Amino acid sequence: LALLRAVQLRRQPVGRFMVFDAADAGTDPQWLAPVRRALEQEADSLVIQHVDRLDGPRLRGLWSALERANGMNRERPLWVAVTLRHTTSSGDLLRLLRLFPGTVEVPPLRLHLEDLQQLVSFFLARLGHGGQLVCSPEAMRLLMRLSWPGNVEQVHQMLRQVVQHRRTGCIQPDDLPPEARTVSRRRLSPLESMERDAIVQSLLDANGSKVKAARSLEMSRATIYRKIHEYGIVTSTT
Incomplete structure (x- = not known):
């Protein structure tokens, strides 16, 4: 999700970014209704997480909603992304995925830790609201030791905690939350x-x-x- 937010910020910094979690559909019979409204009029960018958790009827309903939104004339183009852990042999899911022109497989962050420094710099620039906040080499070494089970979103959330008490200057190890140790x-x-x-x-x-x-x-x-x-x-x- 953090990567998708970053893409949206580069694409349209002032647009409305909306997120729906398909994992909630099992307990919410009206889950699809706000998704339809967002597709038709509310969102500029929309992400549907865990789309592989939807059952057949909701997958077909989402397919119809996306088809309808694709045929609408909008003042600004709508950008839609879905996330899933893995594809299945489900015909409804495969048909839905064919609506999207591209697929990006994101490996766990622990497998490409060489990107962590750039991710930290990117998020600090966004979260700092113009403040000059950087990460010290000592703090970065602590971050590089982590396995990041929550992947990029965990990096984003950890840095959000940091900027709550440090807006400018250089982040030191003591500024990091306990999980960083x-x-x-x-x-x-x-x-x-x-x-x-x-x-x-x-x-x-x-x-x-x-x-x-x-x-x-x-x-x-x-x-x-x-x-x-x-x-x-x-x-x-x-």
């Missing part, structure tokens, strides 16, 4: 994320001392060492 390859539960964040903050407050951090958290030294390893927390000192 971990290299865990699995998604943490909400409770695990809270515990990880508390450990990271305690380590920062203790200048990296695990003994002091464990004491402030009322943990044993063995427990904090185990948790640091379990969560993949990167520490600068011992």
